[in-house]
Amino acid sequence: MSVIILGIESSCDDTSAAVIKDGVLLSNVIANQAVHESYGGVVPELASRAHQQNILPVVHEALKRAGxxxxxxxxxxxxxGPGLMGSLLVGVSFAKGFARSLNIPMIDVNHLAAHVLAHYIKEEGEESVQPQYPFLCLLVSGGNSQIILVKSYKEMEVLGQTIDDAAGEAIDKCSKVMGLGYPGGPIIDRLARQGNPKAYSFNKPHIPGLDxxxxxLKTSFLYSLRDWIKDDPDFIENHKNDLAASLEATVxxxxxxxxRKxxxxxxxxxVAVAGGVSANTGLRNAFHDHAKRYGWKIFIPKFGYTTDNAAMVAIVGYLKFQDKDFASIELPPYSRVTI
Structure with a gap:
């Protein structure tokens, strides 16, 4: 008998639902929230309200597309979890009510682990090459920068992580300082393709171990801009491509x-990469370069699986279903947790 999993993702500002049948993705629907753009960042209260509006039609559409x-x-x-508590509550509450009405099990999923395991999503008619355990995964997003040793789908060890800002967060903040808009990652990526990555140099940290x-870097970027603007008020506009390319290259x-260490x-x-920043062209190129130079076998997700999506939640649900690793109806969401 086929195993069909409905995945629900609502950790931040994207409402998503996906259906996976026997490990193969049938649908993956995502509703974005444009309301946050004018605020330069996600507003938690607005996010949770939008989830309430979106979750029913998104789930309906996911089931419809999957047939x-x-x-x-x-x-x-x-x-x-982890994520914004108000946003998580919408998804968790809906999952509980829907599962109880159908009298079927619930499966709780760690959002960070789901990003890592997105590499195991299979698509119909496509040959899928998946990492073999153990493998390393660089998880990079607006909120996380971690090197993870993946021993199995349920056993992961964080070898190193950021002690302050995440890589995506630093890029977004530097983009904001340049007046380029939000979210900054895609804008910096686009501009960097037209710039010189060696035009400017910024401070690199000297942190022991793998953290x-x-x-x-963010402070160095800010102070450098301040000094350059003193001499040329139009410095950013005249050099934004080179600034973006140099910032991206440094990150x-x-x-x-x-x-590498x-x-x-x-x-x-x-070696795999996952998370929102894994969509960055410079980082993807670096992975291909390291594959040639160091003999790495690399795994880079499709662009649709880099940002928050329910397909990655559904595939974890499918893996946990095999072990009958089900969740209790009493389980609350959590805003902060590691893998």
Whole structure:
């Protein structure tokens, strides 16, 4: 009998639902929230209200596209955390009510682990090459920068992580300082393709071990801009491509330096990347470069699986379903937790 999992993701500002049947993705629907753009960041109260409006139509559309009736579902997987508490409550509450009405199990999913395990999503008609355990995963997003040793789908160890800002957060803040808008990541990426990555140099942190730090880079970028603008008030407008390219190159260099050390230290050549920043062109190019130089077998997610989506939640749900690892109806969401 087929195993059909409905995944629900509502950790931040994207409401998403996906259906996976026997490990193969049938649908993945995402409703974005444009309301936050004018605020330069996600407003938690507005996010939770938008989730309440979006969740029913998104789930309905996911089931419709998958050609699946709700009575055919085997279980409902949902993001339990980490994330914004108000947003999580909407998804968790809906999952509880829907699962109880259908009398089927619930499966709680760690949002960070879901990003890592997005590499196991299969699509119909496509050949899927998946990482073999153990492998390293660089998880980079607006809120996280971590190097993770993945021993199995349920056993992961964080080898290093940021001690302050995440890589995506630093890029967004530097973009904001330049007056480029929000979210900054895609804007910096686009401008960087037309700029010189060696035009400017910014401070790189000297953090022991495999941990990261990006606050110093952010400060160096801010102070450098301040000095350059004194001499040329139009400096940013006249040099934004080179600034974006140099900023991106610095962030990528910091990320890859620690990842190389981890791969050497643990003698692992299977290396994956995940999270929102994994959509960055410079970082993807660096992965391909390291595959050639160091013999890495690399795994880079499709663009649709880099940002928050329910397909990654559903695949974790499918894996946990095999072990009958179900959640209690009493489980509350959590805003902060590690893998």
């Amino acid at each position: 699946v009736k709700k009575e055919e579902l085997s279980a409902i997987a949902f993001t339990r 990261y730090s990006f606050s110093g 990528v260099d910091i990320l890859m330096d620690k990842l 981890a791969a050497k230290q643990y003698n692992i050549n299977q």
